[in-house]
Amino acid sequence: MPFVTFLAGRIFKALLVIVAIAALNFLLIRLAPGDPASVMAGEAGATDPKYVDMLRARFGLDQPLWKQLALYLGQIVQFDLGFSYRNQVPVIALIGERLPATLLLMASSFVVSLVLGLGLGMAAAGVRFFGRARWLDSAIMSIALIFYATPLFWLALMMVLVFSVQLDWLPAFGMESVGANLKGWARIVDIAQHLVLPTLALSLFFMSVYVRLARAAMMEVMTQDHVRTGFAKGLTGGEVLRRHVFRNALLPIVTFAGIQLGQVAGGAVLIETVFAWPGIGRLMFDALLQRDYQLLLGVFLVTSATVIFFNLLTDIAYRFVDPRIRLEGGAR
């Protein structure tokens, strides 16, 4: 299938899915008891039903459900995610303010876990491949198992305890030093320092998954005949490992990388809370507690769109890794 047709088809389907998700989110959220008007009225200490009704009318909550849904979907199509009455700002502005922090954390933990995971996984499979230094394989697999089994929040807290409280090497929370007002290079260094602990906490679990995945996939490829063909050509072990083992083991890794990228956007809530990282995960958590429907829906929509976007990227990556997928149904 030509690439353009493939892409057009996938984007079209993705848009339909996003609209369906938006509608589903909208309806699901109405199932929860209580609405923003009653919460706001409750917080203000007002019990006057007329005041609550007035709030409802202002937010459009007095309209029939289908009308509210139609209105909401109409807004979304125009890239208008609504208005957060709690914060008195348009939702899109709130998300736009928080999204870069999450994307930064996501990107850095993605790169760190992928690089470390593939490196260690390759090393573990490599020593098996050459039949020497097998202890290294056992050591790597033990480390991977430990990080795989350790709960994320405990790991995060322990790292704060050791590296911030005890050793005072790295900042414990936030994205920038409060009130330092740094500019240019100094600011980048400051943010990088703040990034280290949350990145590590988020990466180590995924790293161990990549280690296991890469090792298992490579061990399986090693038993395949074309690896023997590689040796029969007179290639060195390293060449065979790189060109004929690693490359062929990439497909399951790409699959998981896609899952990780999609998950991090929503899954960062925990880490963002522990490290007080001003990202979209915490925004969502706060919106949930405050029944800020418009904001919550906006965050949901953006995170689902991220998942769909990264799924699409994964499928495109498949086509580059594996010609069988790229040329399926193509000229024979």
Place this chain on the structure above:
Amino acid sequence: MRSTRACGSGANSMGGSDARGTPLVRVENLSIRLPVGGDRPFAIEGISFTVDPGEIVCVVGESGSGKSVAANTLMGLLPQGLKISSGRVLLGDEDLAQASAARMRALRGREVSMIFQEPLSALNPLYRVSDQITELLGAHGAYPGKAGRQRILDLFGYVGLPEPERLIEAYPFQLSGGQRQRVVIAMALALEPKLILADEPTTALDVTTQAQVLDLLRKVRKDLGTAILFVTHDFGVVADIADRVLVMEKGRLVEAGAVEDVLRRPQHSYTQKLIGAVPRLEPLDLPPPGDEIVLAAEGVDKRFGTPGGWFRKARHVHAVAEASFTVRRGETLGIIGESGSGKSTLGRSIVRLIEPDAGRILFRGRDLMTISSGSFRSERKHLQMVFQDPLSSLNPRKRVRAILTDGPVAHGESRAVAEVRAAELIRLVGLTPAALERFPHEFSGGQRQRIGIARALMMEPDVIVADEPVSALDVSVQAQVLELFNELQQRLRLAMVFITHDLRVAAQLCHTVAVMQRGRIVEYGPTASVFADPQHAYTRQLFAAVPGKAFDSWRK
């Protein structure tokens, strides 16, 4: 035991710089130890042989005989855990057993190259076939730059690939099985090695493709003077291609000699047993079937395809096209065809493991296609299947007792009755009742297939559909299982549908044969008359491609 007969033809034309009569390969008293805990101490024990320049030497043996290990030794590519424990492997004057890793790398692909059994898995699926040959050229610094592409085009032309200019861009999955094996051969020839090791190079191919590949290898030997060490289990292939034969049994070389001597007058009892087990191409005289038509297929039709989508065209393959046949009580119908001919689809349609799109399947006059799935369930016990791979078709976590009795019990029989019949049947298929307590992996391939047959018989079926049930078995085991099928049919008067690609097997078992090509039955008739005088061009082509016709005439 070693023959020193030199082979003449074309030995000096290209590549073979050795003088005539001096062996290219001398293996002397070679032993390779197996890791502790194997079923025997040595993979290969004290074998000696030679290969002359331009000679084709076949190594024959059953699975586990060590024949592939013997070939891999010449490449220095032993599996992990195997080491040469004594002996010499001389290529020219160089002892490969002592050669350094770097020296072995320099030899691989340049002096000695290899052709593997599975041409699809022997090529890396992610690279273009031409890139995989370029990689070989690059590893030896040969044909740099543009010369490489020209070399590959020449090779592709030489091995008979159509449109080399187009195929040079192809990925392995875009080629047919025969084309892939030609690519593998082109790769093996790229640097004109003195020796090619061919490990069952035609076993995975269809019979007509096999004949073409054997022709190509003969041409290579003639044109380039390349010596070929050809590992195979198939005596038909041996008869067609070998100058000399080495017969291996459990790591030992039991017989060696010129092909005609060994095949006509085998000396060792093992060789005699192997050769005796090869089925003959003439149809056997079978007891006549009864009159009652048990099974009839009328216009069975099946298409496979992917449905179209928003951005995709629908694609269809006509797997079975209007197939019709009848099977009487006590009759075996052979469905013969090459891979992709639709023979397995037809077989599975009969027992409705696949739902045909059209047609009628009459079992004792009742149309199985129109009855409800509930009443089909009770009919199914009369229609049983035996599969090709006896290991994967038996549940590895169940004891043979459960494998045999679960079916009848599910159909409402009491466990006690089922157990009694299981004990009877396990004897009938030639195993001891102790087998009932064991798990499938504890048996050899032939024994497992016996269990598979017993499992089918447990339901007391009227019809058995057997899909290539002997293809995965060694030749001596295959002969025993074929005999079992014949014996069971005479005793139980079953109607059998026997799916096979092997005309020799069909000749041993089938009263009638149906030859399938691209989903259609192109020829259908009594085995004796089809074999004596095939009518359809495709049937004639199949017969022409059967290896080892000389072998059959030697055995008369």
